[in-house]
Amino acid sequence: MSAGNFRTPLIAGNWKMHTTLPEALALAAALGPGLERVTKVESVVCPPFVSLAAVADALRGSPVGVGAQDCYSEDKGAYTGEVSPAMLAGLCQYVILGHSERRQYQGETDDLINRKVVAALRHSLRPILCVGERLEENEAGHTSEVVERQIRRGLQGIADPAGLVVAYEPVWAIGTGRSATGAQAGEVAGLIRRLLGELWGANAAAATRILYGGSVTAANIDEFAALPDIDGGLVGGASLRADEFVAIVERTASHAG
Ligand code: PGA
Numbered sequence: 001m002s003a004g005n006f007r008t009p010l011i012a013g014n015w016k017m018h019t020t021l022p023e024a025l026a027l028a029a030a031l032g033p034g035l036e037r038v039t040k041v042e043s044v045v046c047p048p049f050v051s052l053a054a055v056a057d058a059l060r061g062s063p064v065g066v067g068a069q070d071c072y073s074e075d076k077g078a079y080t081g082e083v084s085p086a087m088l089a090g091l092c093q094y095v096i097l098g099h100s101e102r103r104q105y106q107g108e109t110d111d112l113i114n115r116k117v118v119a120a121l122r123h124s125l126r127p128i129l130c131v132g133e134r135l136e137e138n139e140a141g142h143t144s145e146v147v148e149r150q151i152r153r154g155l156q157g158i159a160d161p162a163g164l165v166v167a168y169e170p171v172w173a174i175g176t177g178r179s180a181t182g183a184q185a186g187e188v189a190g191l192i193r194r195l196l197g198e199l200w201g202a203n204a205a206a207a208t209r210i211l212y213g214g215s216v217t218a219a220n221i222d223e224f225a226a227l228p229d230i231d232g233g234l235v236g237g238a239s240l241r242a243d244e245f246v247a248i249v250e251r252t253a254s255h256a257g
Contacts, residue, residue: 007209009225009232009256010165011249012044012067012128013239014096014213024051027242028058034246035064040256041232043249044094045239049083056091067094067128070102073115075123085116089123096234098154099130100171110153117154117164126163128234129154130213131192135172143170144191151195161200165209166192167234173214175236182223185212189229218247225255 019027024047035043044065047055056066068091072082088095097120098113113129120127131150133143147168155161168188173179189210197205212224213234224230232252238244 007207007231009041009252010044010209010211011041011232011245011252012046012094012096012165012167012211012234013245014069014099014234014236015045015047015239016069016101016236017048018240019047019051021051021054024048024055025058027240028055028064030242031064031245032059032062034242035249036062038063038246038249038253041249041253043245046094046096052088053091065094066092067096067126068092069096069099071095071097071116071120071125073112073119075119085120085123085125088120088125092125094126094128094165095120096128096130096167098150100132100134100169100174104171110150113154114156118158121158121160121163124163126165128165128167128211130167130169130234132169132171132174132214138170138172143188147188147191148195151192152199155199158199161196161204161208165211166196167211167213168192169213169234171214175215177215179215179217179220179223180212182227185224186227186229189227193229216248218244218251221248221251222255225252 044067046067046069068088071085075086097116102108117127131147133146137146209231211232211234212230216233216235217238
């Protein structure tokens with residue numbers, strides 16, 4: 001984040017399919033004191049749906065926000081097992097959409113993800129849209145093309161992106177301990193910002209936060225947080241350890257203007 005950057009950095013913890021309700025509450029309680037000390041960085045945790053309301057209750061009044069890990073594209077109806085953005089509105093502020101694990105294991109397409117983003121924005125939820133190339137796409141030199149397609153299709157038809165966050169998460173870096181380099185992530189973040197500018201103009205592009213995700217730890221967050229086009233991180237594994245997550249937020253704050 002460069003000096004004078006007006007975007008507030010964001011560190012979002014994606015707990016994925018981890019934590020029972022008691023474990024989620026214990027993790028939220030352990031985060032509170034550490035995160036309350038940090039200014040200049042917004043921190044958000046994204047617990048499993050079953051713990052969302054309880055974690056939101058536990059963190060109410062603290063500076064730590066809450067997000068969901070997914071939502072459906074419809075407000076209500078006969079969609080067994082799905083959770084609608086209308087149900088999440090008021091309960092949490094953010095929703096992760098298009099995560100590569102959902103693209104891979106649930107077969108989510110750019111078109112479905114687009115409908116989810118539109119639905120989330122309609123309910124004033126802030127989508128964290130995840131994009132990123134797979135290893136074979138990276139090795140074939142197709143990173144820009146893949147990310148451009150995911151951005152254009154995932155965001156099509158959206159008139160006002162206010163609240164939108166984009167996370168660049170190269171699939172080969174997720175959960176592997178092999179993060180991208182700052183140079184790689186910065187280049188793709190720059191591409192994403194240019195694409196956002198083409199879609200909505202320079203002001204909206206400049207106001208949109210772009211995160212890096214993929215094996216982020218307290219030891220490597222500086223490499224990303226120091227870059228002008230990267231405004232924080234989407235953190236998986238490391239977000240399950242309270243001290244590590246707090247340290248990531250603290251490191252990020254040290255780069256914030
Ligand atoms: P990781 O996951 O930090 O465990 O690599 C990141 C993510 O999937 O959002």
